[in-house]
Amino acid sequence: xxxxxxxxxxxxxxxxxxxxxxxxxxxxxxxxxxxxxxxxxxxxxxxxxxxxxxxxxxxxxxxxxxxxxxxxxxxxxxxxxxxxxxxxxxxxxxxxxxxxxxxxxxxxxxxxxxxxxxxxxxxxxxxxxxxxxxxxxxxxxxxxxxxxxxxxxxxxxxxxxxxxxxxxxxxxxxxxxxxxxxxxxxxxxxxxxxxxxxxxxxxxxxxxxxxxxxxxxxxxxxxxxxxxxxxxxxxxxxxxxxxxxxxxxxxxxxxxxxxxxxxxxxxxxxxxxxxxxxxxxxxxxxxxxxxxxxxx
Amino acid sequence: xxxxxxxxxxxxxxxxxxxxxxxxxxxxxxxxxxxxxxxxxxxxxxxxxxxxxxxxxxxxxxxxxxxxxxxxxxxxxxxxxxxxxxxxxxxxxxxxxxxxxxxxxxxxxxxxxxxxxxxxxxxxxxxxxxxxxxxxxxxxxxxxxxxxxxxxxxxxxxxxxxxxxxxxxxxxxxxxxxxxxxxxxxxxxxxxxxxxxxxxxxxxxxxxxxxxxxxxxxxxxxx
Amino acid sequence: xxxxxxxxxxxxxxxxxxxxxxxxxxxxxxxxxxxxxxxxxxxxxxxxxxxxxxxxxxxxxxxxxxxxxxxxxxxxxxxxxxxxxxxxxxxxxxxxxxxxxxxxxxxxxxxxxxxxxxxxxxxxxxxxx
Numbered sequence: 042x043x044x045x046x047x048x049x050x051x052x053x054x055x056x057x058x059x060x061x062x063x064x065x066x067x068x069x070x071x072x073x074x075x076x077x078x079x080x081x082x083x084x085x086x087x088x089x090x091x092x093x094x095x096x097x098x099x100x101x102x103x104x105x106x107x108x109x110x111x112x113x114x115x116x117x118x119x120x121x122x123x124x125x126x127x128x129x130x131x132x133x134x135x136x137x138x139x140x141x142x143x144x145x146x147x148x149x150x151x152x153x154x155x156x157x158x159x160x161x162x163x164x165x166x167x168x169x170x171x172x173x174x175x176x177x178x179x180x181x182x183x184x185x186x187x188x189x190x191x192x193x194x195x196x197x198x199x200x201x202x203x204x205x206x207x208x209x210x211x212x213x214x215x216x217x218x219x220x221x222x223x224x225x226x227x228x229x230x231x232x233x234x235x236x237x238x239x240x241x242x243x244x245x246x247x248x249x250x251x252x253x254x255x256x257x258x259x260x261x262x263x264x265x266x267x268x269x270x271x272x273x274x275x276x277x278x279x280x281x282x283x284x285x286x287x288x289x290x291x292x293x294x295x296x297x298x299x300x301x302x303x304x305x306x307x308x309x310x311x312x313x314x315x316x317x318x319x320x321x322x323x324x325x326x327x328x329x330x331x332x333x334x335x336x337x
Numbered sequence: 338x339x340x341x342x343x344x345x346x347x348x349x350x351x352x353x354x355x356x357x358x359x360x361x362x363x364x365x366x367x368x369x370x371x372x373x374x375x376x377x378x379x380x381x382x383x384x385x386x387x388x389x390x391x392x393x394x395x396x397x398x399x400x401x402x403x404x405x406x407x408x409x410x411x412x413x414x415x416x417x418x419x420x421x422x423x424x425x426x427x428x429x430x431x432x433x434x435x436x437x438x439x440x441x442x443x444x445x446x447x448x449x450x451x452x453x454x455x456x457x458x459x460x461x462x463x464x465x466x467x468x469x470x471x472x473x474x475x476x477x478x479x480x481x482x483x484x485x486x487x488x489x490x491x492x493x494x495x496x497x498x499x500x501x502x503x504x505x506x507x508x509x510x511x512x513x514x515x516x517x518x519x520x521x522x523x524x525x526x527x528x529x530x531x532x533x534x535x536x537x538x539x540x541x542x543x544x545x546x547x548x549x550x551x552x553x554x555x556x557x558x559x560x
Numbered sequence: 561x562x563x564x565x566x567x568x569x570x571x572x573x574x575x576x577x578x579x580x581x582x583x584x585x586x587x588x589x590x591x592x593x594x595x596x597x598x599x600x601x602x603x604x605x606x607x608x609x610x611x612x613x614x615x616x617x618x619x620x621x622x623x624x625x626x627x628x629x630x631x632x633x634x635x636x637x638x639x640x641x642x643x644x645x646x647x648x649x650x651x652x653x654x655x656x657x658x659x660x661x662x663x664x665x666x667x668x669x670x671x672x673x674x675x676x677x678x679x680x681x682x683x684x685x686x687x688x689x
Binding site for chain 1: 339340341344348351352409410412413415416417418419420421423557558559
Binding site for chain 3: 072073074209212213216217219220222234237238239240241242256257258261310312313314317
């Protein structure tokens, strides 16, 4: 039996005066964490708002948990938890009020789990929302989403403003979600360390277009920095899949997006070191490469 | 009407509870001040009464709609299982209900003052009723504007224009001979002119109330 | 909550390799006896706060090495294989040799030079015994 994808965006386009999101396609399977990474202004928030139906695409299709997000918006969002760093809770109410409010709307609310999260996140339900610090506010919003045990969690910068301890706790809660392989997470964040750690797949976006999308381990295996010291009088052989080239006299650093032993063989004894790249390095190199290719 | 919409309407009333109570008290209190007898008290009371209702309406419009969008609490509300159309409907009904109680009490108090106070001519009744209905229409226009306008500047413009309209209304209607001539008489006179003005107000009111259901609710881009 | 394994993101080695090594160590030491069931992929992923795909890869590679055995629908188990300790040591040897080869290359040494050097060292060690 083919389980329905939790998120499906096909050929989505959204045009604004100074910015266009074009030909966007993205998928999330149940049981998966998709890391969504991009520079500021790349269109991450726009994509997420399109996914939540807060804005409508000019072209293309958006489906959440099998429902078309525009025609069945209320139905689709019933099992989706949305957390955005920009989101604010209602200022005249307490966290406890919000918990009761959310609990009365969603049958999936788990009161016991909510209480556990209140303790773990060190929050006080009677406290008015206005009195919460940035970090506490983020944790409150996360609590309200997590305690409903939604099938799909859409997270837009969920760890902004969190101290390292809080981040550790929050990430543990995210990973706990994935103990259930029928649930999934869209995790959009600048924190590439966290994204690298917990994501199964990673999608890069830049200037309104998806630049690359693959399994995380695939990215980590394919990308390398090759450090060379050229022999006197030698020139660099023409190697395939080299996307970056930095030179300082005899010393050259090549960046490749499809590392193979054949490349090393061709370079021979000139290779001094081959380094793996972390997600942030891959991300920056990938974006630069694609901008060059597009003549930007 | 689904449960989330009903909860959002309840939330609107809850969140604005102090504003509602305060406006009701202020409106009734102004009438009591006006009732104390002398002309100065009457003028002060009347001014406070009008200001209360207008200010209350404006605050509901600003905090209820424009601020919610600006303060990103809109993102929280939209994350709930509702469509953007549901949001508009819940807002419109919720804010209208918030306004209704203080408006009703204040208007009833004003009408009672006119009819029961020996020194205040009953002829003022039609004018007062027209004014009350106008202020209700005014409020609905502000909310309608706030629900459709995206920029803060536009919402402010709507608020300023509608406020100026109240003064303009009072002077214009009082200047209509058919109304102005009977205003200070001992009996309330309901003639064709008063009915016409009332009818126009009701049309304006209904339009302002219904427009968001027809347009803002259909809006595909909410942020 | 099973927190026996420890993954560091600041370690130069990729996460899946760290996991594999720590599992191999426990098996070699006897803590994880032959036939013992490994934690399910999702449970381990949640415990270590690491992506499912990373654990999957570690388990797949361990299986291809013969260290663990995966029975479809039942889970993964420590393989009933002897000489695992030896395998571990051989791996360590490979690591050291790779490092040595790297340095040699940096110095511009050929494979023959390196082999000669190794023979010299080996002879010295043998003499000491």
